[in-house]
Amino acid sequence: MMPAAETKIRFIDRLEQAVRRRGTPALVGIDPHLDLLPPNILPAEGPQRRLLPRQRLAVAVREFCAGVLDVIGSMVPIVKFQMAFFEQLGPEGMSALAELVGHARRYGLLVILDGKRGDIGSTAVAYAEGMLGPAPVSSWGGDAVTVSPYLGEDSLQPFIETAVARQGGVFVLVKTSNPGSGLFQDLIAEGMPLYRHVAAWVEQQAVRTKGRCGYGDVGGVVGATFHEQLAELRQVMPHTWFLVPGYGTQGGTARDVAPAFDPTGLGAIVNNSRGILFAYRRREFERFGPTRWQEAIEAATREMIDQLRTDTPAGRLTSR
Amino acid sequence: MMPAAETKIRFIDRLEQAVRRRGTPALVGIDPHLDLLPPNILPAEGPQRRLLPRQRLAVAVREFCAGVLDVIGSMVPIVKFQMAFFEQLGPEGMSALAELVGHARRYGLLVILDGKRGDIGSTAVAYAEGMLGPAPVSSWGGDAVTVSPYLGEDSLQPFIETAVARQGGVFVLVKTSNPGSGLFQDLIAEGMPLYRHVAAWVEQQAVRTKGRCGYGDVGGVVGATFHEQLAELRQVMPHTWFLVPGYGTQGGTARDVAPAFDPTGLGAIVNNSRGILFAYRRREFERFGPTRWQEAIEAATREMIDQLRTDTPAGRLTSR
Numbered sequence: 274m275m276p277a278a279e280t281k282i283r284f285i286d287r288l289e290q291a292v293r294r295r296g297t298p299a300l301v302g303i304d305p306h307l308d309l310l311p312p313n314i315l316p317a318e319g320p321q322r323r324l325l326p327r328q329r330l331a332v333a334v335r336e337f338c339a340g341v342l343d344v345i346g347s348m349v350p351i352v353k354f355q356m357a358f359f360e361q362l363g364p365e366g367m368s369a370l371a372e373l374v375g376h377a378r379r380y381g382l383l384v385i386l387d388g389k390r391g392d393i394g395s396t397a398v399a400y401a402e403g404m405l406g407p408a409p410v411s412s413w414g415g416d417a418v419t420v421s422p423y424l425g426e427d428s429l430q431p432f433i434e435t436a437v438a439r440q441g442g443v444f445v446l447v448k449t450s451n452p453g454s455g456l457f458q459d460l461i462a463e464g465m466p467l468y469r470h471v472a473a474w475v476e477q478q479a480v481r482t483k484g485r486c487g488y489g490d491v492g493g494v495v496g497a498t499f500h501e502q503l504a505e506l507r508q509v510m511p512h513t514w515f516l517v518p519g520y521g522t523q524g525g526t527a528r529d530v531a532p533a534f535d536p537t538g539l540g541a542i543v544n545n546s547r548g549i550l551f552a553y554r555r556r557e558f559e560r561f562g563p564t565r566w567q568e569a570i571e572a573a574t575r576e577m578i579d580q581l582r583t584d585t586p587a588g589r590l591t592s593r
Numbered sequence: 594m595m596p597a598a599e600t601k602i603r604f605i606d607r608l609e610q611a612v613r614r615r616g617t618p619a620l621v622g623i624d625p626h627l628d629l630l631p632p633n634i635l636p637a638e639g640p641q642r643r644l645l646p647r648q649r650l651a652v653a654v655r656e657f658c659a660g661v662l663d664v665i666g667s668m669v670p671i672v673k674f675q676m677a678f679f680e681q682l683g684p685e686g687m688s689a690l691a692e693l694v695g696h697a698r699r700y701g702l703l704v705i706l707d708g709k710r711g712d713i714g715s716t717a718v719a720y721a722e723g724m725l726g727p728a729p730v731s732s733w734g735g736d737a738v739t740v741s742p743y744l745g746e747d748s749l750q751p752f753i754e755t756a757v758a759r760q761g762g763v764f765v766l767v768k769t770s771n772p773g774s775g776l777f778q779d780l781i782a783e784g785m786p787l788y789r790h791v792a793a794w795v796e797q798q799a800v801r802t803k804g805r806c807g808y809g810d811v812g813g814v815v816g817a818t819f820h821e822q823l824a825e826l827r828q829v830m831p832h833t834w835f836l837v838p839g840y841g842t843q844g845g846t847a848r849d850v851a852p853a854f855d856p857t858g859l860g861a862i863v864n865n866s867r868g869i870l871f872a873y874r875r876r877e878f879e880r881f882g883p884t885r886w887q888e889a890i891e892a893a894t895r896e897m898i899d900q901l902r903t904d905t906p907a908g909r910l911t912s913r
Binding site for chain 2: 323367399421450462467
């Protein structure tokens with residue numbers, strides 16, 4: 274009876290509990306860039322690696338990512354798989370992704386599938402049903418997905434409905450972390466930028482899907498690299514949990530992401546991908562050398578957790 | 594020597610030649626909705642089918658889609674695979690997709706991978722390199738992809754650069770065919786709707802990637818269901834080849850899509866998915882019954898080709 278009851282807890286309340294349990298909103302992004310994999314995982318240099326058989330590349334990616342999960346599996350509440358790096362390797366890469374999602378879930382990690390999908394009606398249903406919910410309810414076993422809003426409401430609702438039915442979540446792109454995100458997102462319509470229109474819609478959906486923690490199953494992606502917009506959006510989206518990319522390699526610091534949180538330290542998860550996965554390449558961790566890449570990952574994860582604890586309201590998560 | 598020279602022809606010129614050769618701009622969308630597959634391909638009724646093992650579903654989808662390609666392989670110039678319906682079936686579905694792309698190419702069909710991807714910098718590169726170019730240059734073997742513009746220029750350029758380097762193409766969502774597409778796309782900024790801002794950017798890129806036929810490797814997705822916008826966009830995007838969804842089941846007719854073409858009958862390809870794949874369910878073709886679904890597909894494809902020839906400038910393609 275208990276497991277059945279357990280599965281009835283909404284995504285957002287499971288996320289809140291996981292963040293409290295692990296005491297940190299740090300989210301590790303699993304982005305296995307071929308060119309950056311450690312040499313004992315995949316020999317040959319950068320571009321030459323692309324010439325290796327895809328099967329060989331997929332084996333290396335699986336081994337590396339499993340090694341990442343083995344380190345961080347008990348340190349953080351949630352991981353995010355960047356689907357592009359698996360899709361890049363063809364069907365073999367997608368098989369690796371499916372196995373790795375299972376690997377992550379065995380550590381009790383929540384799993385975001387970052388595919389930024391978006392399509393019309395029945396096609397959106399196919400994406401949503403394939404991605405959301407534990408296997409075998411879904412094919413890919415994600416707890417949450419990222420979606421792109423350009424196609425409008427009828428492209429987003431199928432994701433939200435499937436998510437709510439399966440105790441899953443949806444993070445809608447609002448203001449992304451890339452330098453060129455403003456080209457369309459910052460266009461001013463009816464007195465406010467496009468991203469604020471998307472924000473208003475997302476906040477409505479968050480209210481509609483609100484859990485016991487006060488946030489909704491529908492969240493928003495807001496980049497760490499746009500400090501002011503992060504603060505602005507926190508104000509106008511009080512029920513929307515933020516997925517904040519752009520920390521670390523892209524330039525965002527713990528101070529930059531501090532406005533993403535509410536005063537109790539909830540309301541945001543902060544993603545770091547390359548800064549953790551490829552920490553062995555960072556000067557601060559070069560003491561480990563390329564073969565001890567897992568120790569570098571552990572040190573970098575601890576560093577991020579400490580920085581978020583010191584410089585953001587997330588420090589209050591562990592002082593209760 | 595000839596094949597090497599052949600591969601140097603830009604995507605857009607290959608598309609133009611293929612459209613002329615087959616004498617039609619009809620594009621068949623390969624969207625294998627599980628619920629609509631013929632009963633001799635997959636037994637059981639609609640929703641109960643989802644309970645079958647994924648491996649079984651993937652075999653059925655592969656068999657059905659191969660059967661579609663066997664009928665239309667010499668009738669139309671190009672097909673579009675809707676990735677969602679393959680991704681929905683997990684790794685097994687993605688393996689089926691890879692095989693089916695190969696099957697399509699053996700008929701000389703050009704292949705669009707419709708994933709509406711969009712992500713930042715190095716992630717966009719991973720998507721683009723995985724999808725664009727014949728296997729084994731890419732993992733998926735697409736001639737062109739669809740992309741979503743919300744993330745802005747630095748998310749789109751990696752697709753365009755990879756496409757140009759590999760004689761591929763990119764279709765950017767401009768005005769989509771779904772009823773709710775206006776929520777964000779129609780917001781007025783600086784005196785014109787968002788989709789016009791996207792259109793202006795796409796047209797610039799089309800000019801920059803122009804082939805001998807006068808159109809560019811960067812095209813635009815413009816729905817058949819918004820007749821006026823189609824005519825408006827044809828005016829302001831003279832170098833942009835249109836991919837026009839929404840024909841058939843979504844309500845668009847040949848007359849609706851006529852404004853997508855230039856006076857010589859070039860400049861657009863028109864997609865029909867369900868109206869062709871599941872023609873055996875349409876009243877006009879019920880005489881074939883569910884087991885003769887391939888004959889229904891052939892009749893529906895001929896019907897679409899004829900309607901486009903009669904009611905649009907595409908009729909001029911064959912009268913030269």
